[in-house]
Amino acid sequence: MKLRVFDSEQVAAIACAALIAEAVRAHPSVVLGLPTGRTPLNVYRELVALSARGAVDLSRASTFNLDEFFGIPPEDAGSFRAYMERHFFQHVNLARERIHFLDGSAPDAEAECARYDAELAAAGGLDLVLLGIGANGHIAFNEPGDSLLAPCHRVKLGRETRLANAALFGDDPTRVPLEALTLGMAAILQARRVVLLAFGEGKAEAVSAMVKGPVTPRCPASFLQLHRDVEVWVDRAAAGQEP
Template sequence: MNVRVFASEQEAVAACAALVAAAVREKPSLVLGLPTGRTPLNVYRELVVLHRNGQLDFSKVTTFNLDEFLGLGPDDPSSFRAYMERHLFQHVNLAPVRIHFLDGSAERAERECARYDVQLAAAGGLDLVLLGIGPNGHVAFVEPGESLQAGSHRVRLSRESRQAVASLFGDDVWKVPLAALTLGMSALLQARRVILLAFGVSKAAAVTAMVRGPITTLCPASFLQLHGNVEVWVDAEAGRGMDGSR
């Protein structure tokens, strides 16, 4: 893993947006994996600015989001799809047909996950995926446990994960769904390039475990050690356990 410690979150955010823009210019038909939550929010704001300034054309880009709450349809204001519409999709020229999302309201979760994996395979897999990391070491909604699933799957959310997204539900963790649909580790490990962002002291232990610790299902992000092209971009607080790594 290539770890880079930035002086500030904003510096890392600007660098990430510039990297995405450069990747799209190099390959206009880029297949891009996108996260939700607080970590990528400012990245999306920077991407919107680049698009409005004529520096980023999304017209041929294909996107696959990482996860969605079980039981929430795309029109639910608390869904991750609604989040993406608010913060990115409505503000750039992504073609609707090129936007891919797990449907949390699907009647059969297993069938929906299989459909999503088929769509991603048909698109050729992810060229570039942006990731965050949970305080418990999860990526996407792949939670710690005795084992990890390779393909997209239904997952029971940990309390830590539900607390992290409570802001989408009026800061009431009890309103956060108990389960979600998520890409599995296979799609993430097969992505051609991975950029993982982490900001704040609450992510420091997870970042250290991911980079310095053993590969273990108790820290799903640690499996990214097996990937040949991963960049971990953190601010000083999240990178406090990196011992000066760049």
Template sequence: MNVRVFASEQEVAAACAAHLAGAIRARPELVLGLPTGRSPINVYRELVAVHQRGELDLSRATTFNLDEFLGLPPDDPTSFRAYMERHLFQHVNLAPERIHFFDGSAPDAEAECARYDAAVNAAGGFDVVLLGIGPNGHIAFNEPGDSLRAASHRVLLSRETRQTLAPLVGDDATRVPMAALTLGVAPLLQAKEVHLIAFGANKAAVVTEMVHGPITPRCPASFLQLHKNVHLWLDKVAARGVQHR
């Protein structure tokens, strides 16, 4: 893993966004996997700023978000689609037909997951995936357990994950839905590049486990050890367990 350490969260976001912008300039037709949550907000803010300076054209890029809450229509303000509209989509020139999302309100969750996997495959898989990491080691919404699933699937969110997401809904974890649809680990591990951002003291232990611990479904992010092109973008607090090994 290529570990990059910065003094602050804002420096992490600026450097990661600059790298992503450069990758898109070099290959405008990139297929991107995009996360939600608190971690990528400043990365998206930086990408918007680069675009608004006239230095980034996203019109030929394709995006797939990694997950969505189950039971929420796209226009629900709590949905991840609404999150992406607020933080990125409304502010850049992504073509609407190139933006892909799980439909959390689909009546048949299994059929929706199959549809989404087929769309990712039709696009040729991911060139670049941007990830956050949960304090329990989840990536996308692949939660810790006895095993991991390769394909997209319905998942019950852990209490820890729902508490982590509470700041997005007024610090009220009861407003976070109980279940979600998520990409499985296969398309993440098959991406040409994986970029993971983490910052803050509450991520230090899991970052250390991801990098130096055993590969185990109890820490889904540990499977990134198997990938040949992973870049970690960390602040010095989150990196404290990996810098001195």
């Protein structure tokens, strides 16, 4: 893993948006894996600004979001699809048919997960995936446990993860869905390039476990140690337990 420590979250976000823009310019039909949550917000704002200035053209790029809450429709304000529309999709020139998303309202979760894996395979897999990390070490919604699943799958969300997503549901963790659909570890580990962002003191322990700890399903992010091209971008607070 290549660890980069930035003076602030904003500086890291500007650099990350520039990296994505460079990847798009080098390969206009790039396939991007995109996260949600608070961590990537500034990256999306910077990409929107680059797009407005004509500095990045996303018209031929494809996107696959990492996860979605199960049991709510895409138009629900708390859904990750609605988050992406608000903060990114509506503001850039991505072709609608190149935006790929799990449908949390699908009646058959297993069939929906199989469909999504097949769409990603047909697209050739992820060229560049942007990740966050949960305080419990999860990536996407691959939660800590005795084992991890390779394919896209339905998952029960832990209490810590639901608390972290309460802002999407009026700061009421009891309204956060109990389950989600998520890309599995195979799609993430098969991505050609990985950039993981972590900001704030609350992520320091997870970053340390990911970078220095054993490879274990108890810290799903630790499996990134096995990837050949991973960059971990943190601010000073998140790097608190690192040299």
